[in-house]
C-alpha cells in the first residue's frame with residue numbers, strides 16, 4: 382500500500398476526529414455552563430444532583446461511559462437503535478463527560494470574581510441577568526481560558542477513545558491499516574496528525590488569550 | 598426636602614446585633630459624615646441604606662417614597678420590585694475599593710448603565726461622561742482600562758460612574774481608605790467640590806479634618822448605636838460623650 386493510499390484512507394478518519402472534536406465542544410461548553418448553574422443553585426436537590434453527576438463523570442473512565450451510552454439503550458431498555466447511532470453515542474458520551482469538567486472550571490471561574498463586582502452592578506441598577514451577561518461572564522471567560530485550553534487539548538487526544546465503539550475516526554482506522562499492512566507508518570501518521578491538531582488548538586487558544594490581555 | 602429617611606433600623610448577622618435602632622434623615626444639599634471605630638456598623642448602615650443588605654426591622658424612605666416599611670410584628674417589609682427599581686435610581690454608592698469593571702474602558706464604565714439601564718440617549722450620555730471626566734481631571738483617560746490607572750484615578754472614575762446616573766444622593770464608604778496617603782487628597786478635593794455644588798452626600802470616613810470642614814452634620818457611631826450627632830464643630834471639637842472623646846483622642850494622637 383502506497384503512502385498516498387494510506388493517507389487517503391486515513392483522511393476520512395481525520396474528518397471524523399475533527400467532527401467529534403468540534404461537536405463535543407459545541408455541545409459541552411454551553412451544557413457545562415448549565416451544569417455549573419445547577420451546581421451553584423440555591424435549590425439543594427438540584428445542587429446535589431449536579432454534584433453527583435459531576436462526580437460520576439469525573440470519577441469513571443470515559444471509555445466506560447461511551448460504552449454505557451452506546452450499549453445502554455439496548456441492554457437496559459431493549460431499544461433498537463439506528464445504524465448511525467455509533468456517532469451519536471460518541472458525541473453524547475463526550476459531550477456529557479466534558480460538560481462536567483467544563484462545569485467545574487466555570488464554577489471556579491465564577492466564584493473567583495470578587496463580590497464587589499456584583500454589588501457595584503446592583504447599585505448601578507443592572508438586573509441579575511445583565512450582571513451575569515455583561516459583568517461576570519466576560520471576566521469568567523478570561524479567568525477560565527487556561528484551564529479550558531488544557532481540557533481542549535486533552536479532548537483532541539481523547540477523541541481516539543471512540544475506537545471502543547468501532548467508530549471510524551483517525552485512531553481506529555490507523556490501527557486497522559497498521560494491522561492489515563503490518564506497517565507502523567499509519568500509526569506514525571496518526572500521531573503526527575494529533576500533534577499538529579494540538580499545535581493548532583494551542584495556537585488558537587493562545588491567540589484568544591492574547592486578545593483578552595487588554596485588561597487585568 | 599428630605600431625600601433620605603431611616604427610622605429605627607435594626608440589623609443583625611446570625612446572633613450578632615450590628616445595628617440597634619438607627620434613625621437618621623438627610624436633607625437635600627446636606628453632607629452627612631459618619632465616623633466611628635472599626636466594627637461600629639458604619640458600612641452595614643450604608644449597605645442597608647443602599648439595599649445591598651436587607652434590614653431586619655425599620656423604615657427606609659427616599660424622596661418620600663417607601664422602600665421598606667414595618668409590619669405589625671415590627672419586621673421589615675420591602676416594596677415590590679418595580680418600586681425598588683425606581684428607588685434604586687435615587688442613590689449612588691462609591692466603594693472603598695472602587696469596584697470598577699476591569700474589562701470595560703473608563704468611558705464604558707461610566708456610560709454603560711446610563712445607556713443600557715436608564716435607556717438614555719447615547720450622545721447625551723457621552724457628553725455628560727466627558728464633562729464628568731473633565732471635572733475629575735481625567736479628560737485624557739477615557740480609553741484607558743482600570744488596571745492602567747492609579748488608585749486615586751480609579752476612585753475618581755468610580756465617582757464619575759456613580760454621578761453619571763444623576764442620583765439624588767451619593768453614598769461613600771471610606772472612599773480614601775484603600776489609597777496611599779498621598780492620593781487621598783485628590784479624592785477629598787473632588788468630594789469637597791461636589792459639596793460646594795450642593796450634591797447631597799453621606800460619607801463614612803476616617804478623615805476627621807475633612808469631616809469637620811465639609812460635612813453639615815456628623816454622626817458618631819459605636820457598637821451599632823448613634824452615640825452622638827450634630828454640627829461637625831461641636832461633635833469633633835467639643836464632643837459631649839465620653840466614647841466620642843476617646844475615639845477622637847486616638848486620631849489626635851496620630
Ligand SMILES: Nc1ncnc2c1ncn2[C@@H]1O[C@H](COP(=O)(O)OP(=O)(O)OP(=O)(O)O)[C@@H](O)[C@H]1O
Pocket residue numbers: 610613615633634635636637638639640641642
Ligand atoms: N456579612 C456579614 N456577616 C457577619 N457579620 C458581619 C457581616 N458584615 C459585617 N459584619 C459584622 O458587623 C459588624 C459591623 O461591621 P461594619 O463593616 O458595618 O463595621 P464598620 O463600622 O464599617 O467598620 P470599619 O471601619 O472597619 O469598616 C462587625 O462586627 C462585622 O464583623
Ligand SMILES: [Mg+2]
Pocket residue numbers: 639640641770771
Ligand atoms: Mg466599613
